[in-house]
Amino acid sequence: MKKILLSAAAVLMLFSCQNETTETNDLAASATGRRMCAAQDVLEAQLEADPTLAIRMNEIETFTQARISRLNSNFKLVNGKIVIPVVINVLYRTATENISDAQIQSQIDVLNKDFTATNADFGSVPAEWSGIAANVGITFELAGINRKATTKTSWGTRDAMKSTKKGGLDPTSPSTTLNLWACTIGGGILGYAQFPGGSSSTDGVVIDSKYFGLSGAGSAPYNLGRTGTHEVGHWMNLRHIWGDASCGNDLVADTPVAKTANYGDPAYPFVSTCLPVHNEMTMNYMDYTDDRAMYMFTNGQKARMAAIFTSGGPRAAIGQ
Template sequence: MNQTLYFIIACSLLFAVNLNAQNQFHKCVSAEAEKAMEVNNPGYLQSIKSAFQKAKSNANIRVSQRGNMLDTIYRIRTVFHVVYSKPEENLDDSVILSQLDVINEDFRRKNADTVNTRSIFSSFAADAGIEFFLADTDPDGNPTNGIIHSVGTPSGGIFGGFGASDEVKKTSTGGVNPWPTDKYLNIWICDLMGGIGVLGYSYPPADSLANWGSNNPKADSAVQGVVLYYKAVGRNNPSPIDPSVDGGRSATHEIGHFLGLRHIWGDDQPMFGQGNKCAGDVDGGSDGIDDTPDATDASQQTCDTTKNTCPDPNLSQDYPDMVENYMDYSSDDCLNMFTNEQVALMREVIKLYRPGIAEVVVNTSSSIKQIGNLEMVKVSPNPTQGFVYVELPSSTEGKIELNLISTEGKLVRSFESSTKATRLDLDGIQQGVYLLSVKNRNLSTVKRIVIAE
């Protein structure tokens, strides 16, 4: 018996036993999908870890320099593929639009249940500055509403191996090919896993490993995106799988994985099973995020605010488990927050690994923090007819990022400099009023520029 077949059978048995023992569905199999990918691609898990550590390191630097300053908003171009073989699987567009509302509210912390975040965690909770909009143009340049309904018969999930789960992402195997995954977030909706209780999964970003060649999962665009069980989509689903997951938060959770987040208890636990070890224990799990309190296992469709399964030596005090975090398995009406460090990591993942799927717009909110004196940055000539000189304070050190942004919030042109006086070429840019964002480790400001005829 080859290793892959043995792995598939073992997973199937473990999954069946776990469901029967707990009488619960498994909300997410992203961690298990990663482990299955490792079987055919040795080194894949290390590659995920490498990508996570790179993003975390960059995020830590940015937070230390500027705090969680949302001077820009990432707007992610999204397409939903509704793949169905039965009428009930063909969700109405109103359900998809409801799901879009949920993820936009959750990632901007505009969800009504933010009031339920316990006061002990109020300073941890953060607006991710990430939004989602339906694609209005398909890969061929044709207009679209970003919701594609397709008849398909992808085969079923873990009992066929996780490779079979990805069949929903290929037309040749009964699913639907993704739109270019470097330009769109693809979300497939289907009868995931034959209705046996799995609500979704996605793959996090991975660094390429030279020895993988064409088998590198990062290079395989067919696997990039999110898969959701059709009964766990939207707030107005006509046939929700269970009242505990009828709020559309499965998509929030899976997009969190797509943007690099792990489960808050870490995933170094027995496959499909509950763990009983804290991060400081031998073989204990950790999500790698410092401001999510340690936990031994998932909160399976519950909302137990008394739960405290681990000490928190790396935090200022021993906190209870963060059952309201979107990366737990709590009931949908319990989930209501990402943390500051989770937000910083997701934003860095977009910048490093998924830049093409997002439009970058300036955050015009009055809550934007500004570091440095506006008058310390000089821009001339202004108005200009094709170039400007940007002069920075003599104390400026390190790389400088300069972004020219339209008044509609669209990124027009980006520049980098390591000198205190920089000439920016503006040739080819239409006349009008623009904003020039200037940022480095100790300065962040925005200057108004007028480009004349």
């Protein structure tokens, strides 16, 4: 397991520097139809547009690491149980894109199971990680659904779907609510999220409507709602398991170092080429594997997520 020993300057560099290897891998993934999350690319664009964002994210990281250092895996949140209200914003051109209330509820149900370790496949966690597989203990409740017809065939990743003036829907109470947008993103992107520290006017998670919730066999292998779990993990301050760099750092001490993104349904054990020799945690929600192949968070990830909801954290107002 890795240790988190980052100076303020190193953290600032982590948030403000683009990794060419990751970009190349993502382009290759798009060409072969494999999972693509645009959260990192969107972050890079936001950092370029707003130089102060890196400073805010550095401050959040300093706060997070300080808070984690005072907690263990059995910590209690300052405001007790966290229940996150969720508003769904559906943007549709076709009847298929106008996803049903039942499909929307299925995404909420998946989030509740995955973040409380009540998902049926949680029992598949390998024995070597059974001691750190986490019940994050955060739940979600549907607070509202907004729907809007549109003529757009795709929305891209420049947050147009989050703006009424640009034909989308503004976020609802973003300081106290998680907003999810369901729409056609395009470009092979399954979804993306905004990390803590970004503008409230664009805060939330975007999921392509084809992969929203339990979306049916036609959307396999991304039909089990795990795109939502992955993206909400980003919204709660988790990085990709490989740290968006070759053998990179995801800022979590108990996740094994990964060479790069993993795809499909890798057989366990999956031996890493990052030294020293160890197995990669391909079943972690923050990898790029198929929905059926991801089914766990770690205690370190739990602590990192929960820290942002504690007093003074960037999402402390949510779930109060």
